[in-house]
Amino acid sequence: MTPRRTALVAAAARLFAERGYHGTSMADLAEALGVQKGSLYSLTESKQALLVDVTRDGAAAFGRALDSVPDEAEPLERLRRALRAHLEVVAGQLHAATVFTREWRFLEEPELTAFRVERRRYEERWRALFREASERGALRSDLDVEAAVLLVLSAANWAYTWLRPGADTASLADRFFAILLDGVRGYAPPRS
Amino acid sequence: MTPRRTALVAAAARLFAERGYHGTSMADLAEALGVQKGSLYSLTESKQALLVDVTRDGAAAFGRALDSVPDEAEPLERLRRALRAHLEVVAGQLHAATVFTREWRFLEEPELTAFRVERRRYEERWRALFREASERGALRSDLDVEAAVLLVLSAANWAYTWLRPGADTASLADRFFAILLDGVRGYAPPRS
DNA sequence: CCTACCGATCGGTAGG
């Protein structure tokens, strides 16, 4: 990947995030790079190919985030680290994360199907983290694991709308996690 | 509002949700209604005006949802009812809710600013529900209320991506709420 | 509600 192409993919990430895939023209991208529109086609074969590249960058970053969670840590600590890592990708690569979360649906086949498979794999990794925690007794025995996974993924997937790059992301993740752990209620929950 | 115009706004909600605002052409809308493109302009003055209508419908529905929460109920019950009502709007008016949540950013001024004001007002109503619960002693005294509001709004705002109209929405809302209340941890949380 | 049309812009290409 040449520096020029890298710059083009970065510009695509930014503009697709800001204006949407269909709201961004090749002329917009050319202007962002300071070249004429026709010149872009020596760097990419199509606008769609740029969307493929940006969504792949996002998927790879989120995948690496979960890879960074240490296997040997305790189950709840692994969950906390996973949430931190996810939110750090959102804050650190906000444009790619935004396109990954919101613009992926404009992918064309076969990449559209491949994207869905990849995203499902990512969600399964989260489910596995919860199941592992459950089997090792770290979670309430009556926990609705599916709802818990959906809740944490909702927080993770919505974060691109409010998380700003300068924020103390680790601390924010921990604040979320604290509520996820113990809830909001003002007295000890009834034991089953 | 004539029946024909209502049908046009409904078609716009569906297509803007499915293909995005910029991914939907006036020709697409005409085809959905079975008329020629030029005929649409007796029903709306522009494509942008349709986006304004759909986002207003969404805002009104979410507003009515919070209105439906009984004032006299207990604080936690009010929160539970609010989450239910919000998710029922998402499931019951999925297209308008999707456009409200994802396509609003293509509004032009002055409606763009008005939308942001309205949405902030909605979020403030949620914050007020939490504050009320806190003041009445229904929440943990050490609760991070801001994080709690953000967590529940994340779940609410992400719901359009997975909630399907046929689902048992009330039950789903209660499953979320149960986790929000008591958390996922497998033992009683330490009291402060 | 239709036909016929407007100028502008779209993604992309050819040839240099």
Add this chain to the structure above:
DNA sequence: CCTACCGATCGGTAGG
């Protein structure tokens, strides 16, 4: 990387 261009489509309008 540029100029010049392609056919297709865009949102919107005029006149009926």
